[in-house]
Amino acid sequence: MAGAVWPTGATRLAAVIGDPIRHSLSPILYNAAFRELDLDWAFLAFEVVTGEGAAAVDSARVLGLDGLAVTMPHKAAVVPALDRLSPTAAALGAVNVVYRQGSELVGESTDGAGFLDALRGDEGFDPTGRTFAVVGAGGAARAVVRAVAEAGASEVIVINRSLERATAAAALAGGLGRVGTEQDVSDVDAVVNATPLGMNHLAGLPVDPDLLKPGQLLVDLIYHPPITPLLAEARARGVTAVNGLGMLIHQAARAFRLWTGSEAPLDTMSAAAIAALAHERR
Ligand SMILES: NC(=O)c1ccc[n+]([C@@H]2O[C@H](COP(=O)([O-])OP(=O)(O)OC[C@H]3O[C@@H](n4cnc5c(N)ncnc54)[C@H](OP(=O)(O)O)[C@@H]3O)[C@@H](O)[C@H]2O)c1
Incomplete structure (x- = not known):
């Protein structure tokens, strides 16, 4: 044209x-x-x-x-x-x-499939057999929970302020899903922030970054700002941490x-x- x-x-x-x-x-x-x-x-x-x-x-x-x-x-x-x-x-x-x-x-x-494409294609992270903690239980969290469960994750833990929504989101992973607490982020292969905490207008951290460990993958679904406080804190602790642009x-x-x-x-x-x-x- x-x-x-x-x-x-x-x-x-x-x-x-x-x-x-x-x-x-x-x-x-x-x-x-x-x-x-x-x-x-x-x-x-x-x-x-x-x-x-x-x-x-x-x-x-x-x-x-x-x-x-x-x-x-x-x-x-x-x-x-x-x-x-x-x-x-x-x-x-x-x-x-x-x-x-x-x-x-x-x-x-397409949110869940897009998340998996980014995980596999951009990060080289195969979800098969991996454990996930998803923080949040809204629309984005629900899409991610279902997608990683379908992709072969071995466990999907949902951590959320409202227990009722956490339970509903965890159910999307069938028998692989359960509701967890913040401490669970220490024991999984990948942590996903699916809350808006860290966006410009919402200060605060969705989880205590001291609970994260090197070797884990952290995906913050926020992409604006490109480096949220959680991403910065995680990187400072040697955690591979990426935003939601992918x-x-x-x-x-x-x-x-x-x-x-x-x-x-x-x-x-x-x-x-x-x-x-x-x-x-x-
Ligand atoms: N990268 C991407 O392509 C992509 C796509 C979609 C969304 N996102 C991002 O993902 C995030 C969530 O989006 P969404 O559509 O799922 O939103 P949503 O449906 O409104 O869900 C928000 C979730 O965050 C929790 N939450 C909100 N404020 C909180 C606070 N102050 N403290 C603790 N928890 C809080 C809510 O808990 P309650 O259940 O207790 O209310 C809820 O579980 C947003 O930042 C959005 O920009 C990114």
Whole structure:
């Protein structure tokens, strides 16, 4: 499309719905990927208020959007507006990607698979036979718990402020899951922070870093800031510690494939995200 008039009447549209949405990296990631592959697609962000998620999906259907990313607060609310859910989305009761299959709109959840892609592809960490502690029990934690259990983890321990949500999240790992306490992070192969503690507006540490040990892998699902207080403390103790950018890129890459049928240009998406985050920090 280089040099061509763009967009045209034939340009295909994908979008993200959420609230808040104006700081979303999705338009930057996906538009960079479309340009890299010379695909005649565009991606926009729509601010959709709580309670209007299902109506937004109906609108996307009528307008013929070819892809929808769904973020807070709509991940569960869009479900009734869809024709079908993938087994993962059905188990989680949440959707972060909507794609077309024939005349149907299908809901998928790519967060867990994106987490695994990052774990294996970026960190060279095979979850098979490994033990995990997941701190938090919200949407991201639930996706990770189910994904690592399905990928062959030997135990998945959920640590969360609210016991009821911890129990529900641990159940997603079937017989491999249990609710634990902060002390459990000392005895696992990998620790995942799936709480927002450490984001710019939420000071504090989700676990005591003195409980971590060299040889463990710590994944903080937060990517903004790129180095949370927990990551810094863990690294200072010799723990391999990475942020959530890999998961973000890989879950988006899976959405990209579902929408376009093309392999996503991971390096382009990653570079676009890093540049945007650096720009925000200035
Ligand atoms: N890298 C990625 O691609 C990616 C994808 C999704 C999410 N994330 C990140 O993952 C984090 C969680 O997202 P989410 O969608 O799962 O959120 P969520 O559904 O709101 O869940 C948040 C979890 O954190 C716990 N929590 C919140 N504030 C806390 C506090 N002050 N002290 C202790 N626990 C607290 C909550 O505990 P209660 O259950 O007790 O309320 C809940 O379990 C966010 O930082 C988000 O940015 C990253």
